[in-house]
Amino acid sequence: xxxxxxxxxxxxxxxxxxxxxxxxxxxxxxxxxxxxxxxxxxxxxxxxxxxxxxxxxxxxxxxxxxxxxxxxxxxxxxxxxxxxxxxxxxxxxxxxxxxxxxxxxxxxxxxxxxxxxxxxxxxxxxxxxxxxxxxxxxxxxxxxxxxxxxxxxxxxxxxxxxxxxxxxxxxxxxxxxxxxxxxxxxxxxxxxxxxxxxxxxxxxxxxxxxxxxxxxxxxxxxxxxxxxxxxxxxxxxxxxxxxxxxxxxxxxxxxxxxxxxxxxxxxxxxxxxxxxxxxxxxxxxxxxxxxxxxxxxxxxxxxxxxxxxxxxxxxxxxxxxxxxxxxxxxxxxxxxxxxxxxxxxxxxxxxxxxxxxxxxxxxxxxxxxxxxxxxxxxxxxxxxxxxxxxxxxxxxxxxxxxxxx
Numbered sequence: 107x108x109x110x111x112x113x114x115x116x117x118x119x120x121x122x123x124x125x126x127x128x129x130x131x132x133x134x135x136x137x138x139x140x141x142x143x144x145x146x147x148x149x150x151x152x153x154x155x156x157x158x159x160x161x162x163x164x165x166x167x168x169x170x171x172x173x174x175x176x177x178x179x180x181x182x183x184x185x186x187x188x189x190x191x192x193x194x195x196x197x198x199x200x201x202x203x204x205x206x207x208x209x210x211x212x213x214x215x216x217x218x219x220x221x222x223x224x225x226x227x228x229x230x231x232x233x234x235x236x237x238x239x240x241x242x243x244x245x246x247x248x249x250x251x252x253x254x255x256x257x258x259x260x261x262x263x264x265x266x267x268x269x270x271x272x273x274x275x276x277x278x279x280x281x282x283x284x285x286x287x288x289x290x291x292x293x294x295x296x297x298x299x300x301x302x303x304x305x306x307x308x309x310x311x312x313x314x315x316x317x318x319x320x321x322x323x324x325x326x327x328x329x330x331x332x333x334x335x336x337x338x339x340x341x342x343x344x345x346x347x348x349x350x351x352x353x354x355x356x357x358x359x360x361x362x363x364x365x366x367x368x369x370x371x372x373x374x375x376x377x378x379x380x381x382x383x384x385x386x387x388x389x390x391x392x393x394x395x396x397x398x399x400x401x402x403x404x405x406x407x408x409x410x411x412x413x414x415x416x417x418x419x420x421x422x423x424x425x426x427x428x429x430x431x432x433x434x435x436x437x438x439x440x441x442x443x444x445x446x447x448x449x450x451x452x453x454x455x456x457x458x459x460x461x462x463x464x465x466x467x468x469x470x471x472x473x474x475x476x477x478x479x480x481x482x483x484x485x486x487x488x489x490x491x492x493x494x495x496x497x498x499x500x501x502x503x504x505x506x507x508x509x510x511x
Contacts, residue, residue, distance in 0.1 A: 121225030125161025226252025
């Protein structure tokens, strides 16, 4: 996807494995990025330290794409690394990637971390640090082939039992007697992706079992070894789970390319055409009504969770009959707030209600991996930054716009 089209999307830091680099990791993530690219902007971070050798299987394909980097020290490396040095360099690498993306015009919130192997271990450790001190505001982490133990990234504070110092070799095993306490447990949401033929599978399961709260962790397994999944079937399952977790953690989502879905140019519409009358869609596109969608820079989608309303109504029976109406009030407030926020940023928008056409709502649900019990209530198509606008008219006196009692 055009990188410019994602500048307003929520952002995810992507941390590569040991003995590779950000450029290679982007290639390895190309299938996942293609599927996530309409909902999130993926930002690839270069690890701070030069590896003494490439990672497993790197040279067979990426021999000429060095230098190769690592996040944590190898005991064979020369020099003296303190925990403070390593933690500071990891933070600097994140800051460099963040600043570079901001310089490209990106403005989305930093909502998640995605890491592979050594990068997964560091991603989980960053999330754990947030759990302790709240320095960042990530909502989740996606951990591919990650292994423990977690790394303590606040060397100026007492190190919890179960974690290891940032200056420890990345092959250091987990401390003993983890079951005696739970202060080392990561309690923020995580997705763990394990290849069933990965030689390090037992270590990856240890990270999940010993360091992650089972109430907040989701396990996905696939038939593969120590690499990123690329088959559509495997990637689709992972992407669906990321979208699900993003919704559960309150991560905002913007959608680009909605016009292609509505007009049927995108393949996501075609599978749901069967069983629906396409006459209305044909009229819609033939008369040019879809031009506003196709020309839009992106869209903000507003959903209502039907089951949540039903559950609340069942719990509060005396007022349950009002929950549908109250839900509409809340939807209206959300739409006005976001519309106003876009206007304040100099971005024009128009409110649409394509939920009146069942085939279109079904297509959007399929494209965005939205559960069936969600109802599309409306969407704002927004453009790029506005050109110069005429001077705004004077505001009417408040007594002419409000009835004062």
